[in-house]
Amino acid sequence: MLLKNNGQKVLGLIIAIILLLLFICASIIYGYTDTTWKMALNAFQHNNGSNEHLVITTVRLPRALIAAAVGCSLAIAGVLMQTLTKNPLASPDIFGVNAGAGFAVVIAVTLFSIGDLQAIAWIAFAGAAAAAIGVYIIGSVGREGLTPIKLTLAGAAMAAMFASFTQGFLVIDEAALEQVLFWLAGSVQGRKLEILLSVLPYLIAGWGIAFLISSKMNVLSMGDDVAKGLGLNTVMLKIGAGIVIILLSGGAVAIAGPIGFIGIVIPHVARAIVGIDHRWVIPISGLLGGILLLLADILARYVIMPQEVPVGVMTAIIGTPFFIYIARRGFNAK
Amino acid sequence: MNDFKGFRLLNGKISFLIDKRAVRVLLIMILITAAVFILSTGLGEMKIDPLTVLHVFFGGGTDMEKLVVTSFRLPRIIVSLAVGISLAVAGAILQGMIRNPLASPDILGITGGAAVAVVGFLAFFSNDNNALTVSIKWMPLTAFIGAAIIAIFVYALSWKNGVTPIRLVLIGIGISTLMKALTTLMMILGPIHRASQANIWITGTVHGSTWANVTVLVPLTMVLAAIAFAMARKMNIQELGDEIATGVGGNVQKQRFTLLMVSTALIGSAVAFAGGIGFVGLMAPHMARRLVGSSFGALLPVSALIGGILVMTADLVGRTLFSPLEIPAGVFTAGIGAPYFIYLLFKTRNS
Numbered sequence: 001m002l003l004k005n006n007g008q009k010v011l012g013l014i015i016a017i018i019l020l021l022l023f024i025c026a027s028i029i030y031g032y033t034d035t036t037w038k039m040a041l042n043a044f045q046h047n048n049g050s051n052e053h054l055v056i057t058t059v060r061l062p063r064a065l066i067a068a069a070v071g072c073s074l075a076i077a078g079v080l081m082q083t084l085t086k087n088p089l090a091s092p093d094i095f096g097v098n099a100g101a102g103f104a105v106v107i108a109v110t111l112f113s114i115g116d117l118q119a120i121a122w123i124a125f126a127g128a129a130a131a132a133i134g135v136y137i138i139g140s141v142g143r144e145g146l147t148p149i150k151l152t153l154a155g156a157a158m159a160a161m162f163a164s165f166t167q168g169f170l171v172i173d174e175a176a177l178e179q180v181l182f183w184l185a186g187s188v189q190g191r192k193l194e195i196l197l198s199v200l201p202y203l204i205a206g207w208g209i210a211f212l213i214s215s216k217m218n219v220l221s222m223g224d225d226v227a228k229g230l231g232l233n234t235v236m237l238k239i240g241a242g243i244v245i246i247l248l249s250g251g252a253v254a255i256a257g258p259i260g261f262i263g264i265v266i267p268h269v270a271r272a273i274v275g276i277d278h279r280w281v282i283p284i285s286g287l288l289g290g291i292l293l294l295l296a297d298i299l300a301r302y303v304i305m306p307q308e309v310p311v312g313v314m315t316a317i318i319g320t321p322f323f324i325y326i327a328r329r330g331f332n333a334k
Numbered sequence: 335m336n337d338f339k340g341f342r343l344l345n346g347k348i349s350f351l352i353d354k355r356a357v358r359v360l361l362i363m364i365l366i367t368a369a370v371f372i373l374s375t376g377l378g379e380m381k382i383d384p385l386t387v388l389h390v391f392f393g394g395g396t397d398m399e400k401l402v403v404t405s406f407r408l409p410r411i412i413v414s415l416a417v418g419i420s421l422a423v424a425g426a427i428l429q430g431m432i433r434n435p436l437a438s439p440d441i442l443g444i445t446g447g448a449a450v451a452v453v454g455f456l457a458f459f460s461n462d463n464n465a466l467t468v469s470i471k472w473m474p475l476t477a478f479i480g481a482a483i484i485a486i487f488v489y490a491l492s493w494k495n496g497v498t499p500i501r502l503v504l505i506g507i508g509i510s511t512l513m514k515a516l517t518t519l520m521m522i523l524g525p526i527h528r529a530s531q532a533n534i535w536i537t538g539t540v541h542g543s544t545w546a547n548v549t550v551l552v553p554l555t556m557v558l559a560a561i562a563f564a565m566a567r568k569m570n571i572q573e574l575g576d577e578i579a580t581g582v583g584g585n586v587q588k589q590r591f592t593l594l595m596v597s598t599a600l601i602g603s604a605v606a607f608a609g610g611i612g613f614v615g616l617m618a619p620h621m622a623r624r625l626v627g628s629s630f631g632a633l634l635p636v637s638a639l640i641g642g643i644l645v646m647t648a649d650l651v652g653r654t655l656f657s658p659l660e661i662p663a664g665v666f667t668a669g670i671g672a673p674y675f676i677y678l679l680f681k682t683r684n685s
Binding site: 090141142149150152153154156157167264265268307309310314317324328 | 434436437491501503504507508509511514516518519523613616620656659661662667668671672673679683
């Protein structure tokens with residue numbers, strides 16, 4: 001790991017928080033409409049209704065906050081998912097959240113012609129939760145209860161099934177494809193602040209519980225038998241972690257649609273920086289996730305201006321070289 | 335030991351145990367494969383009953399029936415079968431080698447590399463009128479080259495005093511997401527017409543297969559699957575972990591390289607002719623494992639047949655259920671396979 005003692009880790013945490021705030025500001029200022037720091041300040045203090053001020057308060061600010069919240073939630077959900085399944089390849093989507101949400105949204109749009117983003121957010125949330133609960137139940141059948149391998153396999157199968165149904169629907173109904181494509185691509189653009197605010201309580205609850213159970217996740221990561229031997233109620237903890245993952249990844253997919261990469265990659269990066277203690281990995285992952293999504297979203301505006309690249313594409317392009325460097329350096333190298 | 339039957343040949347120079355249950359499952363799978371094969375040949379715009387299909391196979395039937403069966407349906411069905419076998423065998427190899435149940439052809443970036451090559455091919459060799467300037471026949475070759483380049487690239491990047499499975503797969507994930515990003519980028523920047531053509535390819539379809547494809551794909555699949563089967567013992571050892579594998583005398587790195595190349599060639603040829611059909615490589619080995627256990631001697635043939643059945647059925651559903659609309663086979667592999675897999679998971683919940 002990069003940071004060895006607690007002093008360095010605290011410093012790292014502070015630097016990450018400062019970076020996150022800086023990127024939020026940068027996200028408010030840079031983009032197609034030319035704005036400056038001064039304008040941004042004015043827009044919040046005495047808004048004169050000019051075009052720039054309007055862009056800042058109604059477009060850029062929600063976008064920056066959504067990117068930060070979504071990135072943070074996905075990364076934390078990823079950490080919990082990887083510990084719960086004991087699989088370094090797991091991501092929140094192994095719970096089938098993205099596929100479930102996608103299916104629910106496609107059904108809502110095609111069969112019930114719902115177009116309102118706020119309504120779609122709730123439908124996506126419900127779809128994600130339903131899929132995740134289904135995966136959890138299938139993964140828990142049998143004498144041994146929830147085992148990592150059953151959970152992983154059930155999740156992978158359910159995710160593939162829902163994705164297949166969605167694709168089938170879209171092939172049959174091509175008009176619907178155009179209506180839901182904006183959502184299926186995954187983006188933090190064009191969402192109103194209200195959508196974030198309505199989902200935010202769930203996200204905050206998720207962050208809070210994640211932090212509270214972080215020391216117990218350390219025990220769980222030693223294996224079920226050891227954890228039980230040490231007096232941990234593994235069943236309750238697994239249910240708790242499952243609920244947090246549903247809240248966080250369900251909330252994220254409800255706001256921004258499916259955004260990949262962060263949930264699977266950021267936990268590894270965080271572990272390379274602060275080691276395997278969940279009390280550090282969870283907050284650092286959250287901050288790094290927010291930073292990466294903000295950075296990707298800012299760069300996505302510039303690549304083919306005035307058009308925008310989907311943010312998921314940018315996260316992969318920025319994140320992959322760094323990730324490969326870390327993977328080569330070795331996760332356990334001191 | 336009643337579940338096994340031992341064989342000794344040449345005074346004990348060659349000896350092996352056969353798992354009776356695996357043989358039983360294998361026989362059932364062969365029967366199902368044959369049934370789906372014949373049924374699928376008979377169904378479509380023009381319905382031909384199974385007995386007539388058999389009759390046509392042996393040279394009978396009317397001219398019309400012969401034409402439909404041999405020129406239109408057979409090449410397509412044989413390609414589906416071969417593609418399913420290739421993907422399933424490759425998936426089984428990768429899962430054993432990487433020792434991770436989530437390993438699949440897509441996760442190492444191999445399919446992604448082929449996709450980038452195909453989208454790039456469509457973009458660079460099109461003129462202003464959206465017509466290809468070179469023959470579409472080159473597309474399979476492009477896909478194969480893309481897959482091979484990425485496989486070697488991932489292997490080289492993972493090399494650091496040898497390749498460990500976890501490094502291989504993590505770098506594979508990185509590269510495969512990067513490949514997906516590049517594909518999306520090229521599709522957004524290119525003309526919409528090419529984008530939809532590329533999208534169908536990425537979903538995976540066996541539409542438009544010809545006898546020429548069959549003559550390339552089938553020998554390739556047979557040779558590679560045979561090599562994989564011959565290496566089954568070595569895969570059993572690899573699955574025990576590097577230390578044990580080295581301890582019992584396996585040359586771990588060399589075997590790993592060979593296995594990776596065999597699976598790359600299998601994936602590359604499948605992807606070249608049928609595009610990015612998903613699910614089969616990931617799930618067919620798991621289904622087989624639930625049926626016959628995890629010894630590769632039994633696992634490989636059973637998962638190969640399951641893969642073949644899945645792709646053939648998916649293609650059958652895709653071209654008949656919504657006729658005259660044709661739906662790419664890649665859409666249905668998961669829709670058909672996942673419910674069965676979940677059932678298997680439920681049935682074997684206590685084992």
